[in-house]
Amino acid sequence: MRFSFDVHRPGKVKSLLKEHDISKGLLAKIKFKGGAIYVNGHERNAIYMVDIGDTITVDIPDELPYEKLEPIEVPLSVVAEDDHFLVLNKPSGVASIPSVNHSNTMANFVKGYFMKKQYPNLQVHIVTRLDRDTSGLMLFAKHGYAHARLDKQLQQKAIEKRYYALVSGDDELPSKGEIIAPIARDEDSIITRRVHKSGKYAHTSYQVVASYGKVHLVDIQLHTGRTHQIRVHFAHQGFPLLGDDLYGGRMDLGITRQALHCHTLSFFDPFKKERVVHELGLTNDFGNVIMSLEK
Incomplete structure (x- = not known):
């Protein structure tokens, strides 16, 4: 695969390529596994000096x-x-x-x-x-x-993921909020996590999209990526996810897996040089639960 870069300042090829996230490891792969580096169409090595206006082309094996x-x-x-x-x-x-x-x-x-x-x-x-x-x-x-x-x-933290979740609890869930609580391993399990002061910083934002009695459809954004973060944070708030038996979620509403769905993914495409956004609607099992609750 071939990529080309215009040179905007004098320096070594490897220094300019580093600015485009081509690492030492990738340079070694280019050198020893069939790749090549060209400057203005002539094959060169990684320490070749380039100047403003030159074009560096790399063939990645x-x-x-x-x-x-x-x-x-x-x-x-x-x-x-x-x-x-x-x-x-x-x-x-x-x-x-x-x-x-x-x-x-x-x-x-x-x-x-x-x-x-x-x-x-x-x-x-x-x-x-x-x-x-x-x-x-x-x-x-x-x-x-x-x-x-x-x-x-x-x-x-420039890649954004948003999730839908169905949560349930007896208390009142504010219409939006920030959950900032450290997450640690459970003392007696290698699988489950808990909110504990010994844990790592974790930050979750949410907004309630719709409510059906004690059940709420929430739109969630993660600011950190801890294991089971959404599940642990909402269980800690007293609103575990439906179907999440690991953290005390209700299993009687027709969904038997944690009611969590990544509906939006956004990142900057470095090749197109633009931000791209992909979106999905609710899954059928989410829809079936909501239809049942609405009745």
């Missing part, structure tokens, strides 16, 4: 797949795709990555998709993950350089 990741072909719900990014609508009940307990995962499905399409880059780069029982938008990079550029945005 194709990526071989991770052999341990089994490709599995299943139909995918593709929301958007170009040469650099793939946005999928993940169903609930599917884990993002393989583990001891999960082998049929989004990573396996995406590898199968890449191989079926005969894409040159076959490594799977997950940019944003979702819990197994959370549905909605997931973002994948289609090559390592695209992943590196979005990793920088993740560190700067």
Whole structure:
């Protein structure tokens, strides 16, 4: 894959490429695995001196797949795709990555998709993950350089994800709010989390979209990305998510997975040089619960 950059100040090639998120590791890959660097059409190395008005072009070699990741072909719900990014609508009940307990995962499905399409880059780069029982938008990079550029945005909290959740509680839930409470591991579990002063800073914003008695549809934005953050924060407020038996959610309203759905994903596309926004509506199981409550 080829990328070109105009030079706006004198310096070494590697210094200018670093400004475009091409790391030392990627430079080594270019040098030793079949890539190349050109300045004004002539092949050069990473320490070559460039001047204003020059053009640096890099050929990044194709990526071989991770052999341990089994490709599995299943139909995918593709929301958007170009040469650099793939946005999928993940169903609930599917884990993002393989583990001891999960082998049929989004990573396996995406590898199968890449191989079926005969894409040159076959490594799977997950940019944003979702819990197994959370549905909605997931973002994948289609090559390592695209992943590196979005990793920088993740560190700067420049990738925005918004979620819908159905929560229930006996008290009154304010129409909007900020939940700022540290999240730590439970003392007796490697899975569950809790609000505790020993935990890491966690910040969640929400707004109530609609209310159905004790059940509320809320629109949520994460400002940090702690494990189970939304589930833990709302359970701590006395409003656990419907279907979330791990944190005390109601299981009697027709939804048996945590009622959490990533409906909006927004990031700056460094290749198009514009901010892109992808959106989804409510899932059928959310809609069925709401219809039942409205009756």
